[in-house]
Amino acid sequence: MAPLNVDATIIVMDIGRNVSESEDKNDKSFFKSARECVIRIIERKIMSRPKDLIGIILLGSKKTNNVLAEQCDGAFRHIEVLCELTAPNWQVLRDLPEKALKKEGDWFEALIVAAERLKNSTFGKVNKKVILMTNFQHPAVIGDNSEQVLNGFVEDKIEVDIIGPEIFDDVYKGDDIDLARKFVEVTDGVNVTFENAMRYLLFHRKKAVTPMLWNVGLSIGESISIPVSVYGRIRDETVIKKWQKAVKNPVTNTASTVEGVYRNTKFISTENQTEVEAENIIPAYMYGGFAVPISSTNESMLYNSGDKCLSIYGFTNTDNIKWHNLTGNGVSYLFGRKGNKKAQATIDTLIHCLKDLNMVGIVRRVYNKGNAPVMHVLFPVIDNNDFICLSLVALCFKEDIKSMAFPPTNLKKYNSSEEQINAFKDLIKAMDLMNANDENYDDKEAFPVAETVNPSIQYILDCIAFRAMNPGKPLPQPRDDIIMLFKVPSLVEKRAREPVDRLKKLFVLKEIEIKAKKGKQKVNNTNNSTSFNNDIVTEDVPKMNLQLLQKLHLSEEVTSIGTIDPISDMKALLNKGKTLADLKLEIVEVIENLIYINFDDDYTKALETMRFFRTESVNNEPSHYNDWLVTFKSNLMERQKNNVLHMIIEEKLNLITKDENSSSSFTLEDTNKEDSQLYENDTIPNSTELLISSELNDLYDEM
Structure with a gap:
């Protein structure tokens, strides 16, 4: 059983010879206008009312595909049930014909076919509706049972809407028009033109709940x-x-x-x-x-x-x-x-x-x-x-x-004259949105709160609809209807032109050129970054190359190890009498910063610093390097930096062996020469990402 408050709609679309040509050469044909309207209706259903039911019947088709035609020989010809009542989907739009055909069908018989489908395909509390799109140029065969058919629509509570010609206009006359008017009147339906219908379907609107x-x-x-x-x-x-x-x-x-x-x-x-x-x-x-x-x-x-x-x-x-x-x-x-x-x-x-x-x-x-x-x-x-x-x-x-915090504005130099204040008041009055549209618009108010849509949301939904119908094409630009939401209303632009010109004369703005101060550049060494004095011209900083920075860096007295030239800093501090044990914490911090805080994947400086640290440890105390490297490798695995682990092995920056060091102060016992050539196995442990299955890696990438 269908849920409550569900609309079951069957669209009867005329694709015959009578709708193939336009009355005016510059206008679109009735078929093209009807097809665009059907597309917008189904898109609206997909976006906002996916639980509704939708069906399509083609009038004037080459095929005759309906139940009543099988039961009545010679009747209900050229009426094809293209889509039975189903949830709105993109395939329904893909199946719509691209051009009109040369056959013609009876719109009165098409309404009977639609009523039969609604009666036998829906159950429960459903709002039944038939939307008829034809220009009534092909006359219908109206028999003596027209009143019986009308009473059947009323008893089954089937609403009939006609989109296209304005049948209640005095221009349209004839038996077909009179019968069509009765269908709309007795079923409490509506009759609108394509222009008014498309204006209603112009934007995607949320489902009213x-x-x-x-x-x-x-x-x-x-x-x-x-x-x-x-x-x-x-x-x-x-x-x-x-x-x-x-x-x-x-x-x-x-x-x-x-x-x-x-x-x-x-x-x-x-x-x-x-x-x-x-x-x-x-x-x-x-x-x-x-x-x-x-x-x-x-x-x-x-x-x-x-x-x-x-x-x-x-x-x-x-x-x-x-x-x-x-x-x-x-x-x-x-x-x-x-x-x-x-x-x-x-x-x-x-x-x-x-x-x-x-x-x-x-x-x-x-x-x-x-x-x-x-x-x-x-x-x-x-x-x-x-x-x-x-x-x-x-x-x-x-x-x-x-x-x-903003600077105070209640100063004498910021005081405005009475003329300037009045000019701003006139500008505010001129930009009143309550009276911003001319007679070409139905409402004088521009961008009413309860009716104006979000252009960003509209463009996203348009892109979804376009991608569903054109999976291989690039997304289009926003349509003109969305661009119009960003434009200034015509009356506002016209009224505001004079106050704006007056404000330009009352407030003369002078461009102030800020001259850069020339001063001595000063580099402040820290472990993580390099900061410059405020007197340096900021626009010149990007032009300074690495060699200039190193020259400026070397000209200063080295008190700590920085990331600009860490090897030179280490040499200078060692020459001043500091030991490797004193500099160990600074060295490892600089190396880790060069690897962890790296955006271009260039680890050359970090590896060179590791090589210098390892060489000094070989000649001094291997435990400084080895103890840190064990912890460092574990951290690299947790951060999934396996490329750095491979670089360490390729550059032979592994743990220091006992054969490399001449000192006898080792932290690990020398129990077996074969098993103690390294302080610890210098291979990538089994817990690295290399042993993780490719399916699991893909899962993490999606997350």
Whole structure:
């Protein structure tokens, strides 16, 4: 059984000889206009009402494909049921004919075929509708049963809409037109032209849904609780909520019907790359860069927001709530509980009190048990006493508000003259959007709040529709209807021209050329970066090459190891009497920064620094290099930098062997010469990414 509030629509589209040519040479033919309208209707169904049912009947087709033609010989000819009632999909659009044919059909018989399909293919509470698109140039055979057919449409509650000719105009006369008018009148249908229909279908609009009701008690203190109902008024949502991945068939260039994307979640240990069962996983919370495990015994210590509630914490002046204090993804309206007159009367009293005192309420909202609490503000909304409610908007936390300090403007040199102030007032009046369109538009107001669509969303939906019909072509530019949303209304542009010219004369702007100060460049060595003095010309900094930086660097007294020329820094500090043990921490920090904070994958400087560090350790104390390298390799594996691990092996920057060092101070026991040639096996452990299956790597790439 079809769900409630579902529309079952059959479109009867005339593709015969009578619609193939246009009445005016410069205009489009009736067939092309009808085809564009059908495409927009089905696109609207796919985007906003995917649960509706849609069917297509072609009038004037070469084929005769309908049930009634099989039952009645010689009748219902050239009527083809192209698509039975089904959910709207892109294949229906692909099957539409590209051009009109030379046959002709009877539109009255096509309506009977459509009614038969609606009656036998729908069940339950469904809104039945037939949309007829024909120019009535081919006369229909109207028999004595026309009144019986009309009564059948009324009994089955089938609405008939006619798009194309304006049949209620006096220009159209004849028996066909009279019968078509009766179909529209007795079934409460509509008759619109293609121009008006396309104007309605110009933009994709969201499906109108009843807002979800949230019943809760509005508590004030410990003893007052008012039963209220909260409705979502405005909600910001993503254009496409869920994408479903499909495997593309290279032959048909469409989604495969036999292959799909299979996802499976596994827990992998980073130590030995083995799978861990879900019951052996200990949940943890990230505290900064550390994972803090939480056992079942500690769950009672976690914060609990409690049951759902809407509690007023206090009241404050409306002026204390600025626009930048508000957040959230929508606005809700609060009324007294539906059907509870006392609750609504109490809420009305609260609203009037807040309005008279110029105050708002601050409330704590918990949508459901276990949800995080959010602070909201209650604004009174009174619209000429016809619409009274409280609006509910989320509030920012203090740390989310960024305060920006601006220089004072109440200085004498910033004071404006009366003439300048009046010029700005005239500009504001000229740019009034309430009277911005001329007589060519139905409404004088430009960009009305309740009707203006989001151009970005419209373009995304247009691209989806285009890609569905043209999978191999590049996406088009935004259509003119979307570009128009960015243009200044004609009357506003005309009225604002004079005030703008007056403002240009009253406010003479002079371009100030900031001359760069020439000063001595000073380089400040740090372990991670190089900073320059403020006197340096910033536009010259990108032109300075590495050799110039090194010369400037060497001219300064070296006090620490930097990333510009770390080897020279190490040599200078060693010559000053510092030992390798003193410089070990600085050296390893510079090497790690050169590898971890690297955006061009050029590790030459880092490897050269490692080579110098290793050479000094061979001649001094191998443990400085070996102990660090073991930890460094482990960190590289965790960061998935296997390319650096291979470079270390290729450059022979492995652990220092005992044969390389002449000193006898070793940190590991020399128990067996064959097994102790290295302090530790200098090979890539089995837990690296090299042993991970390619399927698992692809999964991580998608994530």
